[in-house]
Amino acid sequence: xxxxxxxxxGREHALCRKLKVSKExxxxxxxxxxxxxxxxxxxxxxxxxxxxxxxxxxKSHKIQLVIVGPEEPLVRGIVNFLEKNxxxxxxxxxxxxxxxGSKAFMKNICKKYNIPTANFKICKNREDFENSINKxxxxxxxxxxxxxxGKGVVICQNKKKAFEISNQIFKGKFKxxxxxVLEEFLEGEEASYFLIVDKNSFVxxxxxxxxxxxxxxxKGPNTGGMGAxxxxxxxxxELERKIIERIVKPTLKSLKDxxxxxxxxxxxxxxxxxxxxxxxxxxxxxxxxxxxxxxxRLKTDLLKIVxxxxxxxxNKINLSWENKxxxxxxxxxxxxxxxxxxxxxxxxxxxKDKKDLFIMHAGTNKINKNITSNxxxxxxxxxxxxxxxxxxxxxxxxxxxxxxxxxxxxxxxGWRVIKKL
Numbered sequence: 001x002x003x004x005x006x007x008x009x010g011r012e013h014a015l016c017r018k019l020k021v022s023k024e025x026x027x028x029x030x031x032x033x034x035x036x037x038x039x040x041x042x043x044x045x046x047x048x049x050x051x052x053x054x055x056x057x058x059k060s061h062k063i064q065l066v067i068v069g070p071e072e073p074l075v076r077g078i079v080n081f082l083e084k085n086x087x088x089x090x091x092x093x094x095x096x097x098x099x100x101g102s103k104a105f106m107k108n109i110c111k112k113y114n115i116p117t118a119n120f121k122i123c124k125n126r127e128d129f130e131n132s133i134n135k136x137x138x139x140x141x142x143x144x145x146x147x148x149x150g151k152g153v154v155i156c157q158n159k160k161k162a163f164e165i166s167n168q169i170f171k172g173k174f175k176x177x178x179x180x181v182l183e184e185f186l187e188g189e190e191a192s193y194f195l196i197v198d199k200n201s202f203v204x205x206x207x208x209x210x211x212x213x214x215x216x217x218x219k220g221p222n223t224g225g226m227g228a229x230x231x232x233x234x235x236x237x238e239l240e241r242k243i244i245e246r247i248v249k250p251t252l253k254s255l256k257d258x259x260x261x262x263x264x265x266x267x268x269x270x271x272x273x274x275x276x277x278x279x280x281x282x283x284x285x286x287x288x289x290x291x292x293x294x295x296x297r298l299k300t301d302l303l304k305i306v307x308x309x310x311x312x313x314x315n316k317i318n319l320s321w322e323n324k325x326x327x328x329x330x331x332x333x334x335x336x337x338x339x340x341x342x343x344x345x346x347x348x349x350x351x352k353d354k355k356d357l358f359i360m361h362a363g364t365n366k367i368n369k370n371i372t373s374n375x376x377x378x379x380x381x382x383x384x385x386x387x388x389x390x391x392x393x394x395x396x397x398x399x400x401x402x403x404x405x406x407x408x409x410x411x412x413x414g415w416r417v418i419k420k421l
Contacts, residue, residue, distance in 0.1 A: 007069025036361025075101035146176025188273035227413030336376035
């Protein structure tokens with residue numbers, strides 16, 4: 001069968017690599033893809049947010065299944081559109097995608113269904129904000145309601161900063177946001193828990209810990225993610241039981257109560273405090289870079305899992321995983337997450353992927369046989385092994401060999417687990 005994969009980041013390269021080994025797939029089309037996916041699939045450089053053009057492209061290439069990588073097309077309703085036009089698609093519909101597309105939507109579900117989360121107030125305008133801020137202790141978390149590419153959450157140490165950030169959101173800094181969510185600051189340890197869900201059931205799809213801050217020692221602004229590792233040791237069986245019973249099941253029930261349902265990858269962003277999970281956020285797709293450390297450990301055919309979800313038979317499948325740890329460090333363009341240059345040549349032709357050390361492309365392009373940068377997060381260097389410290393050392397060794405003068409990376413990815421070794 002022919003499959004289309006929507007997206008162009010490291011997550012999509014990871015998905016493409018895993019789908020490539022499936023014997024049921026004839027061709028993978030990545031829309032638009034990157035220089036990494038171009039090696040193992042057919043890149044189609046079209047605007048996937050132009051749904052009519054996308055449909056025409058899918059039909060011309062006889063594509064039978066679409067897997068959606070990023071959040072924006074999901075939130076805009078790509079699943080509803082493709083299903084209406086009789087194309088199979090893996091991902092949540094527009095209603096369910098509000099779990100990520102609107103923090104206010106997600107928080108209201110938490111309130112109604114007693115899901116543990118930080119205390120919050122939804123502010124529709126500046127007056128709401130001024131009337132609410134004094135009800136919170138400092139520091140305070142200010143969030144854009146809608147999608148903000150990982151940059152819509154700011155931990156404010158003082159009220160002046162909180163007012164500044166909220167004003168930017170109210171004035172339209174993020175096109176998808178006209179509301180601000182004020183939130184209590186929770187101290188603890190962040191972790192990510194993943195599921196694949198269908199109409200009736202779900203299967204556990206691994207754990208990971210991301211590193212959001214741009215600089216070492218968790219300094220600087222938030223990013224889309226500077227590196228990750230899997231599994232996350234903090235999520236043991238008892239904590240997992242709490243996550244399922246207190247957070248996942250009530251959320252899925254909330255959708256069913258509205259005659260809706262969820263299908264696709266579901267990313268549960270958590271804060272772990274006193275051995276209890278609190279919901280920080282939902283993502284309605286695989287995380288990036290968490291996907292790049294979870295999929296390399298998966299032994300089960302990914303297409304088989306997707307098909308079981310589409311047939312609402314996930315309760316009949318058992319997933320198999322490698323007994324190895326996995327880590328990625330993101331090589332970024334200098335200036336990220338602020339202003340950065342594109343089109344910088346990266347000399348990686350001489351580096352051949354090995355079984356337990358390989359490169360996944362994110363913001364890359366291929367121009368005149370050269371690999372060039374095409375985004376803020378450019379490459380994911382991924383390693384597997386039995387020891388996180390040793391994995392990190394071999395990743396950093398490879399990054400030093402690549403020696404990309406226009407890039408930078410965090411050298412302390414995995415500090416939580418490596419410190420505890």
